[in-house]
Amino acid sequence: MTPPAVPLTQRAIVQSRYGPVRDVLALSETVPVRPPGPHEVQVEVRAAGVNPIDWQMIEGNRRLIARRRFPFTPLFDLAGVVTAVGDGVTSFRVGDRVHGDNEVDAGGTAEYVNVRSGLLAAVPAGLDFAAAAALPLAAQTALTCLDSGQVADGTHVAVIGASGGVGHLAVQTARAAGAHVVGVAGARNLDFVRSLGADEAVDRHTDDLPSRFGADSFDVVIDCVGGREQWLRAQRVLRPGGRFVTIARDEDGVVTLASAARLLSRITARKIRGAGPRGTKYVPVFLKASGSLQRRVNDLVGDGRVRAHVSRSFPLTPEGVHAALEESRAGRVTGKLVLQR
Numbered sequence: 289m290t291p292p293a294v295p296l297t298q299r300a301i302v303q304s305r306y307g308p309v310r311d312v313l314a315l316s317e318t319v320p321v322r323p324p325g326p327h328e329v330q331v332e333v334r335a336a337g338v339n340p341i342d343w344q345m346i347e348g349n350r351r352l353i354a355r356r357r358f359p360f361t362p363l364f365d366l367a368g369v370v371t372a373v374g375d376g377v378t379s380f381r382v383g384d385r386v387h388g389d390n391e392v393d394a395g396g397t398a399e400y401v402n403v404r405s406g407l408l409a410a411v412p413a414g415l416d417f418a419a420a421a422a423l424p425l426a427a428q429t430a431l432t433c434l435d436s437g438q439v440a441d442g443t444h445v446a447v448i449g450a451s452g453g454v455g456h457l458a459v460q461t462a463r464a465a466g467a468h469v470v471g472v473a474g475a476r477n478l479d480f481v482r483s484l485g486a487d488e489a490v491d492r493h494t495d496d497l498p499s500r501f502g503a504d505s506f507d508v509v510i511d512c513v514g515g516r517e518q519w520l521r522a523q524r525v526l527r528p529g530g531r532f533v534t535i536a537r538d539e540d541g542v543v544t545l546a547s548a549a550r551l552l553s554r555i556t557a558r559k560i561r562g563a564g565p566r567g568t569k570y571v572p573v574f575l576k577a578s579g580s581l582q583r584r585v586n587d588l589v590g591d592g593r594v595r596a597h598v599s600r601s602f603p604l605t606p607e608g609v610h611a612a613l614e615e616s617r618a619g620r621v622t623g624k625l626v627l628q629r
């Protein structure tokens with residue numbers, strides 16, 4: 289195939305410093321397009337997915353642990369078409385449709401971005417770019433939660449935050465594994481959670497797991513919400529040796545030396561407490577994105593057992609990026625938000 293003509297510069301929505309998205313993101317018309325380096329794939333971005341980590345990083349909440357160099361093109365999840373490959377890339381060719389979580393470097397708001405080939409997977413046949421961009425970070429996290437919880441056929445699983453980006457994919461992947469799944473969500477999302485295959489859906493405002501199900505009713509609780517309360521409630525429903533798998537922290541907001549120290553001491557204390565009489569295991573999950581994890585997700589997508597529910601799509605423009613990130617920041621998203629050209 290003749291390689292497509294790729295320009296020397298591009299338009300991209302660029303972050304200039306840390307701060308609120310409307311203050312620090314703007315369109316730049318002159319961002320250089322770099323040729324891919326060794327083991328990199330150049331992708332023409334067609335759609336980008338939105339995750340809470342995007343606005344958290346833009347605001348600088350995590351600058352203590354992950355510093356950015358500016359100007360920076362944000363949005364980790366992306367899907368598009370391969371326009372060039374670097375030395376050593378054997379798994380992708382020009383013209384392939386690919387997607388992935390471009391952890392660290394991001395670039396979903398650019399027209400062209402170089403991605404390490406090990407982070408990419410082929411987009412399953414029949415999936416459009418918007419649906420493909422909605423999957424990587426959330427679906428890979430959901431699958432990592434299942435692995436960490438050792439979820440298998442017959443496992444009893446509760447998913448807290450079952451209507452959100454990670455939660456709605458955790459419900460589907462757990463069902464695909466043959467688990468019995470209870471989803472906890474707000475009233476307006478209970479039908480949605482049942483439509484994902486959950487065996488039961490519990491209203492988070494009027495009900496809770498301990499009063500509805502009682503002791504020893506779950507092998508695994510997957511927490512996609514965070515806060516100390518989730519951990520305390522989970523201990524009242526997990527069977528001895530059960531696993532509390534969490535992707536969220538107790539405290540939101542800026543990571544400081546003090547909050548990082550509190551987090552570490554809490555994780556240690558909970559792991560020790562977990563070794564106590566009931567042997568409840570506290571299992572924090574931090575995604576390590578990869579193309580191979582995405583391919584495992586895609587096997588389930590290809591079978592029709594898992595799909596991202598895109599509740600809203602925005603144009604990949606400065607206004608669209610601002611609006612999508614603000615909607616994510618409000619914390620009420622059902623499924624996923626995407627941006628597309």
Ligand SMILES: NC(=O)c1ccc[n+]([C@@H]2O[C@H](COP(=O)([O-])OP(=O)(O)OC[C@H]3O[C@@H](n4cnc5c(N)ncnc54)[C@H](OP(=O)(O)O)[C@@H]3O)[C@@H](O)[C@H]2O)c1
Nearest residue numbers: 340429449451452453454474492535573574575619620621
């Ligand atoms: N550790 C990791 O590797 C990792 C990876 C991905 C995400 N995360 C973190 O995990 C969290 C969830 O991510 P996400 O993408 O799933 O977020 P999200 O899509 O923004 O989640 C929003 C959903 O959460 C629901 N929700 C909020 N509070 C709830 C509660 N108390 N009980 C039940 N449902 C509740 C909301 O429902 P209502 O509208 O009804 O309130 C909404 O549907 C974020 O903090 C994110 O930063 C961590």
